Amino acid sequence: MSTTQTTGVEDPAVAEATSHADLTAGQRSIKDVLFYVGMLASLGIAFTALVALIALMLVQGWPRLNLDLITHFPSSIPARAGAESAVLGSIWVVGFTALFTIPLGVAAAVYLEEFADKQRWYNRLIELNIQNLAAVPSIVYGILGLGLIVQAAGLGQVVLAASLTLTLLVLPTVIIAAREAIRAVPDSIRAGSLALGATQWQTVWRQVLPASVPGIATGVILALSRAIGEAAPLVLLGGLTFIQFNPSGLDSPFTVLPIQIFNWVSRPQDEFEVLAAAAGVVLLVILLAMNSIAILVRNRFQRRW
Amino acid sequence: MDNSPSADDAPTSADAPQPAATGSGLADPALHLDTPTRAGRREIPEQPKDPVMLLRDVAVYYGGFRAVKDVNLDFGRREITALIGPSGCGKSTVLRCLNRMNDLVRGARVAGSITYHDQDLYGPKVDPIVVRRSIGMVFQKPNPFPKSIYDNIAYGPRVTGMKPGSMDELVEQALRGAALWDEVKDKLKQNAYSLSGGQQQRLCIARCIAVNPDVILMDEPCSALDPIATARIEDLMIELADRYTIIIVTHNMQQAARVADRTAFFTAEADATTGERTGLLVEYDRTGAMFHNPRDRRTEDYISGRFG
Structure with a gap:
């Protein structure tokens, strides 16, 4: 446009009219297409990897994918071996982890978001620590659990020790997710509640928490999904691989599925590999x-503002 | 009203008789300038009789920043008082002090005295929770709770420990009081967000009167609403003033002219040395008097549209 004005030969109005007449996107459309293809490709790679993984495990484990797998205890004879104690062990350990994690994590998040004075150095320190703790490798939590819970507290290598260790492991994730969910509740809801004469506690309990349930549930499940797949910290804690009985309480010795799978994979017989895939x-x-x-849960509590 | 400067700014169609403007409340709000205002219908004493709240030399600070100063106001019982003025003049700040909602802002501090029924509102033994049960608030943007219409109304009575004979009846009364009952009586279990913006705001008003307050504060309650919804809220305010003391912040001078018995005009002025802008009360008078013959030059400039 500037050239048309300086030459003075072309009427700027005419030049403008022509530029308005061309409504095609020109160069931009190619970039748009490339970007779109790029996005599809990234999605495709992730999706293919997932499908391949599941298909491979299904095909490999197919011969042993039957009820025997979850109704037999481990055995040194592959044909008789099953993962009953490991499946139940996983459910026990993760169940208690959930029981410990949800109230602790939500309470910590409520404190940090609704009550803590962010100007205070100790609150800032807690925040910083939680973010760092979320990034600590799980094996380190295993060492902590072994030293603190199994030995110092004298709990021994039992379900309770495993649950507590996994609680420590996933608590930072749950706190961070719950804080995000609580922060997403608009302040106008809090103001509306307080203006009616509700206390801060009533406002949190009756407005903020119900409204943040979907976000909290998502965070909790992500965290528990991580917990159920963990083998490393539980191996350190003394999760055994050869347990011929089901857990019967918090003080039972235990094994979990990832440990059982790890054990089977590392055996020489091919049959155990099939078992591992099935597990x-x-x-x-x-x-x-x-x-x-x-x-x-998320759909049940879905809110919109 | 016809001589008021704000009326001169209204569309010319306002001059024509518009029967639809009265009663139905569905006409363009500008037309309301010709309809009898509450101020025109009622005898307003020169000074508020039996004032509910007295503000003396009130100033509000946010940390070291003085947001507003020199506020002296008496709010008359069962009157509608409008706080008007340009952006940043501190009118909303003053409003939020009246039910201690400013306590929620970190660093906010109130100087001077605010007396409510002969009690110091900021006295050491005064519980802000209890204050807010008597002095309700309606916000700029409708903020219903993400619950059913019924639960929105019942929330206040529940948390404040009211023991009504029948909660259903209380909910109905509140909804009738806010002129919403006929529109929602068949869908009380529906989520409040299924209502239109204007209905949501009337729901918020119903929620507020359900706890039986003494004073209702309204912070630009119509600024997010269309003209029709605005007119309905204004009609509602005039009805509610028979039972409640109403203090409303508004950007809309016509709105103040239409509904308010008294109007307080605020403006913001820069400090000569620091350049810090502080809000202050310029003029407080009966609405008719203020719009017809303002005493202060700044008020006149504002209501005649010369600034703000």
Whole structure:
């Protein structure tokens, strides 16, 4: 446009009219297409990897994917071996982890978001610590659990020790997710409640928490999904691989699916590899079930502002 | 009203008789300038009789920043008082002090005295929670709770420990009081967000009167609403003033002219040395008097549209 004005030969109005007449996107459309293809490709890679993984496990574990797998205890004879104690062990350990994590994590998040004075140095320190703790490798939590819970507290290598260790492991994730969910509740809701003469506690309990349930549920399930797949910290804690009985209480010795799978994979016989693949499918099914619970909860409590 | 400067700014169609403007409340709000205002219908004493609230030399600070100063106001019982003025003049700040909602802002501090029924509102033994049960508030943007219409109304009575003989009846009364009952009586279990913006704001008013307050504060309650919804809220305010003391912040001078018995005009002025802008009360008078013959030059400039 500037050239048309300086030459003075072309009438600027005419030049403008012609530029307005061309309504095609020109160069931009190619970039748009490339970007779109790029996005599709990224999605495709992620999706293909997932499908391949599941298909591989299904095909490999197919011969042993039957009820025997979850109704037999481990055995040194591959044909008789099953993962009953591991499946139940996983459910016990993760169940208690959920029981400990949800109230602790939500309470911590409520304190940090609704009550803590962010100017105070100790609150800032807590925040910083939680973010760092979320990034600590799980094996480190295993060492902590072994030293603190199993030995110092004298709990021994039992379900309770495993649950507490996994609680420590996933608590930062739950706190961070719950804080996000609580922060997403608009302040106008809090103001509306307080202006009616509700106390801050009533406002949190009756307005903020119900409104943040979907976000909290998502965070909790993500965290528990991580917990159920963990082998490393539990191996350190002394999760055994050869347990011929089901857990009967918090003080039972235990094993969990990832440990059982790890054990089977590392055996020389090929049959155990088939078992490992089949147990992997079982683990995935449990994960899927947990995720569907989260989706149900989320839809049940879905809010819009 | 016809001689008021604000009326001169209104569309010319306002001069024509518009029967639809009265009663139905569905006409363009500008037309309301010709309809009898509450101020025109009622005898307003020169000074508020039996004032509910007295503000003396009130100033509000946010940390070291003085947001507003020199506020002296008496709010008359069962009157509608409008606080008007340009953006940043501190009118909303003053409003939020009246039910201690400013306590929620970190660093906010009130100087001077605010007396409510002979009690110091900021006295050491005064519980802001209890204050807010007597002095309700309606916000700029409708903010219903993400619950059913019924639960929105019942929330206040529940949290304040009211024990009504029948909660259903209380909900109905509140909804009738806010002129919403006929529109929602068949869908009380529906989510409040299924209502239109104007209905949501009337729901918020119903929620507020359900706890039986003494004073209702309204912070630009119509600024997010269309003209029709605005007219309905204004009609509602005039009805509510038979039972409640109403203090409303508004950007809309016509609105103040239409509904308010008294009007307080605020403006913001820069400090000569620091350049910090502080809001202050310029003029407080009966609405008719203020719009017809303002005493202060700044008021006149504002209501004749010369600034703000």
